[in-house]
Amino acid sequence: MIKFQNVSKVYGNDTKALENINLKIDDKEFVFIVGYSGAGKSTLLKLLTHEETPSSGKIIVNSVDVVSLKKKQISYFRRTMGIVFQDFRLIDKMSVFDNIAFAMRVTGVPEKKVKERVPYILGLVGLQDKGDRKPVALSGGERQRVGLARALVNNPATIIADEPTGNVDPALSYEIVELLNEINLRGTTVIMVTHEHSLVKRFNRRVVELHGGKITSDTGKINSKALIKDEFKKVPPFQANKRAYKIKNASSHSQKVEVSK
Amino acid sequence: MKTGSMRYLIKEGFNNIRGNFSISLSSVVILICCLFLTGVVVVISAISNQALRVVEAQNKITVYLNSDIPESDALLIGSKIQEISNVSECNFCSKEKTMEKFSYVVPADVFDLLEGHNPVEPSFGVSMKDLSKYDETSNELKGIEGVESITDCAEWAKKLTHFNNAFSYVKICIIVMVILVSLFIISNTIRVTMYSRRREISIMKSVGATNLFIRVPFIVEGIVIGLIAAICASGALKIAFELLLRMIKDLAPVVSIFEGPTWSLYSAFIGMGMLCGVLGGTFSIARYLRTEGGEVFG
Numbered sequence: 030m031i032k033f034q035n036v037s038k039v040y041g042n043d044t045k046a047l048e049n050i051n052l053k054i055d056d057k058e059f060v061f062i063v064g065y066s067g068a069g070k071s072t073l074l075k076l077l078t079h080e081e082t083p084s085s086g087k088i089i090v091n092s093v094d095v096v097s098l099k100k101k102q103i104s105y106f107r108r109t110m111g112i113v114f115q116d117f118r119l120i121d122k123m124s125v126f127d128n129i130a131f132a133m134r135v136t137g138v139p140e141k142k143v144k145e146r147v148p149y150i151l152g153l154v155g156l157q158d159k160g161d162r163k164p165v166a167l168s169g170g171e172r173q174r175v176g177l178a179r180a181l182v183n184n185p186a187t188i189i190a191d192e193p194t195g196n197v198d199p200a201l202s203y204e205i206v207e208l209l210n211e212i213n214l215r216g217t218t219v220i221m222v223t224h225e226h227s228l229v230k231r232f233n234r235r236v237v238e239l240h241g242g243k244i245t246s247d248t249g250k251i252n253s254k255a256l257i258k259d260e261f262k263k264v265p266p267f268q269a270n271k272r273a274y275k276i277k278n279a280s281s282h283s284q285k286v287e288v289s290k
Numbered sequence: 291m292k293t294g295s296m297r298y299l300i301k302e303g304f305n306n307i308r309g310n311f312s313i314s315l316s317s318v319v320i321l322i323c324c325l326f327l328t329g330v331v332v333v334i335s336a337i338s339n340q341a342l343r344v345v346e347a348q349n350k351i352t353v354y355l356n357s358d359i360p361e362s363d364a365l366l367i368g369s370k371i372q373e374i375s376n377v378s379e380c381n382f383c384s385k386e387k388t389m390e391k392f393s394y395v396v397p398a399d400v401f402d403l404l405e406g407h408n409p410v411e412p413s414f415g416v417s418m419k420d421l422s423k424y425d426e427t428s429n430e431l432k433g434i435e436g437v438e439s440i441t442d443c444a445e446w447a448k449k450l451t452h453f454n455n456a457f458s459y460v461k462i463c464i465i466v467m468v469i470l471v472s473l474f475i476i477s478n479t480i481r482v483t484m485y486s487r488r489r490e491i492s493i494m495k496s497v498g499a500t501n502l503f504i505r506v507p508f509i510v511e512g513i514v515i516g517l518i519a520a521i522c523a524s525g526a527l528k529i530a531f532e533l534l535l536r537m538i539k540d541l542a543p544v545v546s547i548f549e550g551p552t553w554s555l556y557s558a559f560i561g562m563g564m565l566c567g568v569l570g571g572t573f574s575i576a577r578y579l580r581t582e583g584g585e586v587f588g
């Protein structure tokens with residue numbers, strides 16, 4: 030569970046980025062954070078990843094007090110989160126496979142596990158045939174899927190996506206969110222920041238609106254159990270890889286994502 | 291740390307060098323020059339120390355007497371010399387003996403020109419107990435009646451001592467400068483690599499790589515650059531010394547007693563190169579991570 034308690038952030042230049050934020054996000058929730066540019070959305074995420082510290086207030090993630098984390102603990106804390114960037118942040122000289130493997134290698138995962146896990150994640154995002162390609166040979170949508178795969182590969186409890194569709198063709202944006210949606214339905218908390226209200230409207234998910242550093246509206250928690258059926262009726266599961274996914278342990282606390290043919 | 295991780299990190303260090311080959315190469319070349327310069331200074335200083343010891347070991351002053359002085363008078367002068375408190379030894383060298391010494395080095399036909407006349411002066415080889423009292427003692431020697439002149443190796447010893455003292459300051463300055471330059475060069479090289487890999491670093495931070503994981507490849511890069519430079523500089527110094535020795539050996543056989551670069555110098559090079567690598571790598575990556583490199587979202 031993620032909890033912001035009376036959190037404010039004032040930057041060095043006296044910019045009040047966030048003011049008295051109170052927000053609670055349950056495990057396995059999907060939350061859109063919307064708001065215009067400068068509303069404080071990115072700041073909220075930076076506080077969550079401990080890139081910035083709040084000027085006042087408390088941030089609790091899974092009963093861990095984020096603000097008081099020691100330097101050495103921060104990297105381990107970040108392994109519980111997968112971050113998706115607006116600009117993809119792929120390494121151009123590495124293949125798609127290596128881009129995803131990179132996240133495992135730099136956290137000390139043995140190569141044997143890397144070789145097992147990466148193809149599986151590639152399949153999950155529908156890029157199983159494109160592992161050898163370089164990012165430049167991919168479309169924007171595909172690149173973001175690589176970014177997503179990299180965020181997922183270490184099996185984080187939470188995916189944090191800052192405008193993941195910002196550099197993606199609007200027609201393909203839907204696909205990215207749909208993929209995030211699926212990942213969420215498999216049991217991963219998803220926090221997605223966006224300013225594209227139209228995109229948000231197409232998904233029946235919780236929406237938190239920020240304006241001038243304050244929360245101006247929050248639809249509150251949306252029952253995702255009911256939603257699972259709905260979603261599957263409305264849109265077929267992500268099928269780019271022509272596989273049917275079975276959601277396992279959707280209601281348990283396990284973070285394992287499993288796929289069957 | 292697991293050996294698999296260590297292997298990965300070392301490989302990444304080499305990748306850093308490969309990825310920035312021209313910059314790595316130029317910094318290696320600059321470091322070689324720096325270390326070579328240090329080596330030259332250290333070798334010169336070692337040689338001059340050795341030379342001083344050689345001169346000191348035979349710190350003999352030659353006291354020349356008037357050439358027409360009879361041998362009995364000469365021996366009297368010898369006992370006077372012996373009375374000087376700072377004189378430890380005093381050996382008489384007669385005209386004939388001196389001539390005999392010359393005959394080994396001077397061609398025989400030169401002697402024919404002398405027509406049996408012996409122009410050399412009889413002399414005493416005088417050793418002093420304490421070289422620093424050289425001036426007083428030589429004045430006392432000059433004061434003895436019948437002493438024509440004195441020449442000495444001690445003058446050389448004094449010059450060498452002066453040179454050694456002055457040079458040891460120069461040596462320290464050069465070594466300090468070289469260390470600073472090496473640190474600067476290595477940390478700048480690594481900074482360039484870091485900027486070219488800033489995306490990797492930001493991703494590493496975002497996926498929760500430990501600082502050790504982020505740092506080690508850059509430190510490996512520094513060590514490898516330092517090590518390569520140290521090995522090349524050692525080789526270059528050895529070759530340069532051998533060549534120089536071969537060139538001047540014929541002119542002055544005495545140089546062959548001088549010791550050139552030693553293993554301890556090579557080890558010092560390697561130690562210094564690696565140390566500069568570790569420090570340069572650590573400094574620059576720490577600074578980078580404290581500033582712009584600390585960002586995840588950027």
Ligand SMILES: Nc1ncnc2c1ncn2[C@@H]1O[C@H](COP(=O)(O)OP(=O)(O)O)[C@@H](O)[C@H]1O
Nearest residue numbers: 040042044046065066067068069070071072073
């Ligand atoms: N590092 C920073 N230093 C100073 N001001 C900042 C910094 N980052 C963001 N801000 C300011 O804080 C406010 C919120 O920024 P941000 O969280 O990036 O908004 P959003 O992501 O919603 O566009 C903006 O006014 C922005 O200019």
Ligand SMILES: [Mg+2]
Nearest residue numbers: 070071072191
């Ligand atoms: Mg933003």
